[in-house]
Amino acid sequence: xxxxxxxxxxxxVGTIAEAEVTELLEAxxxxxxxxxxxxxxxxxxxxxxxxxxxxxxxxxxxxxxxKLLIRLPATSEVHPKSTMAxxxxxxxxxxxxxxxxKLMLDADGFYQLVLVE
Numbered sequence: 001x002x003x004x005x006x007x008x009x010x011x012x013v014g015t016i017a018e019a020e021v022t023e024l025l026e027a028x029x030x031x032x033x034x035x036x037x038x039x040x041x042x043x044x045x046x047x048x049x050x051x052x053x054x055x056x057x058x059x060x061x062x063x064x065x066x067k068l069l070i071r072l073p074a075t076s077e078v079h080p081k082s083t084m085a086x087x088x089x090x091x092x093x094x095x096x097x098x099x100x101x102k103l104m105l106d107a108d109g110f111y112q113l114v115l116v117e
Contacts, residue, residue: 013107016114017064021099023057032069056087056095058103058113066103066111070095086115 030049052072
């Protein structure tokens with residue numbers, strides 16, 4: 001693949017792409033975020049590094065990736081306003097490797113996993 005200006009197209013903000021969940025990482029917030037990014041992540045000092053979490057990564061056919069950090073519930077029940085509950089309302093099941101999802105290009109040029117409110 002070489003540079004060909006005739007083949008280039010500008011991507012549109014809001015573009016939706018089909019993707020597949022390729023990675024699930026279960027760890028604590030501190031392990032996922034890491035020491036080098038913790039201060040930026042926990043700006044107001046209300047987060048606990050020990051909170052159980054799940055990082056979901058999805059990739060589309062073009063290789064675009066998006067990651068989503070989900071705090072895991074302390075019990076087997078999820079709050080209806082939680083990210084985990086929103087995921088289930090959007091995709092019909094809780095996150096699983098191989099699950100089909102949607103990515104959307106945001107105004108900053110990054111892909112985000114699509115979730116309903």
